[in-house]
Amino acid sequence: MSQFISIDVEDYYESASFQRIKKFAEDKPTPFVIIDTSIISKQYDQMVHNFPYADVYYAVKANPAEEILTLLRDRGSNFDIASIYELDMVMKIGVTADRISYGNTIKKRKDVRAFFEQGVRMYASDSEADLRMIAEEAPGSKVYVRILTEGTHTADWPLSRKFGCQNEMACDLLILAKELGLVPYGISFHVGSQQRDIGAWDSAIAKVKGIFERLRDEHDIQLQMINLGGGFPANYIDKTNELTTYAEEIKHFLHEDFGDDLPRIILEPGRSLISNAGILVSEVVLISKKSYNALERWVFTDVGKFSGLIETMDEAIKFPIYTEKNGELDKCVIAGPTCDSADIMYEHYSYGLPTDLEIGDRMYWLTAGAYTTTYSAVCFNGFPPLAAYYL
Structure with a gap:
């Protein structure tokens, strides 16, 4: 059976949404994030249902993709705007000024x-x-x-x-x-x-x-x-x-x-509307140890703090991670690919990854729809911004 960082993600892995995303991701070069917009629709409807007396202003900074803005525009959302650039984005798709707050x-x-x-x-x-x-x-x-x-x-x-x-x-x-x-x-x-x-x-x-x-x-x-x-x-x-x-x-x-x-x-x-809709897919670049007697492995993947995972700073946001390997879970350090020593996502938190994980295997970071593409660096170490697909 496939291994999980958190047992809570197992039901999600079995869901039609995850299987749909996983199939779409098969031939795409990593790293990238895939957003299932149908989940955003459900999250928005849930928000409106639970707060019928409130007006929803989507925090555009969470993910300003036109596909998301258009969907929320059509669902009746208003928009919380943080800059002139975000204003241009929402007005470009026909959002009227009465639905905007600066x-x-x-x-x-x-x-x-x-x-x-x-x-x-x-x-x-x-x-x-x-x-x-x-x-x-x-x-x-x-x-x-x-x-x-x-x-x-x-x-x-x-x-x-x-x-x-x-x-x-x-x-x-x-x-x-x-x-x-x-x-x-x-x-x-x-x-x-x-x-x-x-x-x-x-x-x-x-x-x-x-x-x-x-x-x-x-x-x-x-x-x-x-x-x-x-x-x-x-x-x-x-x-x-x-x-x-x-x-x-x-x-x-x-x-x-x-x-x-x-x-x-x-x-x-922001986060509550779109995070659950996204899966970030990365590839294991290197697995190593720092000494012959080291008890923990270092797992380096091709996505890091500077390519969408800045919220792992101080290990604050703990993304559920799925791999297709079946080995026993063993504590490891998870780090990104850049030549900056700060590019370590998890060192102190007890993340476990399967012992049979290999270079070239894929890692699926769940709940990655918010603050990944927007926090991705433009060209650090020459790496391009995080690619994104919207289903």
């Missing part, structure tokens, strides 16, 4: 001007300089302020303090927004990507409630929107709750703090 708090003046000229009227901010620039280049627009949240350390891919501001500053910025002729529209936060602790949303929503009440009671500002961000998990090795459980708990948190009359709720899923 969610990056770090942006150039000329880009804000371009967004406004294209009709975009919703912008994120977390600083006075940025807010004043929005007021000058996108007058009268809706702004929402991103706040800092605790608990991101419980996420597999935590977020730093690069984005967001403290509650006190958030209040002051929304007051200033009104003075500058902007619409103080709401609050956003992000609890960290691949977040396992559902309670992270509870504490963040409680913070938002305090800001809503203070602005309403002390400054006659009625905020209209809460952006819950992303953070919903995909199916990597470590177990997570089902999306239904997240949805039930988050709905409870919202009604606990805001009653039955909820403000507009926005979600910004």
Whole structure:
């Protein structure tokens, strides 16, 4: 029987989707990623079903392929945009400006001007300089302020303090927004990507409630929107709750703090919509040991941190890996092909690969639909960007 890094992937391997992808991959030179768009459709439908009261804004940075953007456009999704380049991508396929939010708090003046000229009227901010620039280049627009949240350390891919501001500053910025002729529209936060602790949303929503009440009671500002961000998990090795459980708990948190009359709720899923749809296929380049007495093998494959697997940095995201060999699983180090010593995916985590694995065998990295093609280097060591196919 074929061996797995995680027993949880066995059912997926037996699925029609995996078999379809595997057959398609047979004659393709590695490395590459294959995305099954039918899974993205199902994931989107599940998101909408579980959060019927929310508007979905797909985080384009997760994977901006035209095949994915077109599919989500037709399913009714909105789009969270991080740059002028992403704006061009979505507008090229006919997405209208009312379905776009400029969610990056770090942006150039000329880009804000371009967004406004294209009709975009919703912008994120977390600083006075940025807010004043929005007021000058996108007058009268809706702004929402991103706040800092605790608990991101419980996420597999935590977020730093690069984005967001403290509650006190958030209040002051929304007051200033009104003075500058902007619409103080709401609050956003992000609890960290691949977040396992559902309670992270509870504490963040409680913070938002305090800001809503203070602005309403002390400054006659009625905020209209809460952006819950992303953070919903995909199916990597470590177990997570089902999306239904997240949805039930988050709905409870919202009604606990805001009653039955909820403000507009926005979600910004990326990973949770598309990761499960992708399989990255690589080839074993070399298997070696560092000494005659070494207990572990080094398995070098033709994909690495610089060709799509940057999220293995600090061994944060643990991809399930499948091979067709049947040997006993034995702990090994898994590394990429480049001449950079940082190009090691897993050294400390106890990954096991079959003892009969050989040079030339293929490795199938599951749950690889998000943040692989977008993180792939253009030409490090001359290697081309990660190839991608969409079924």
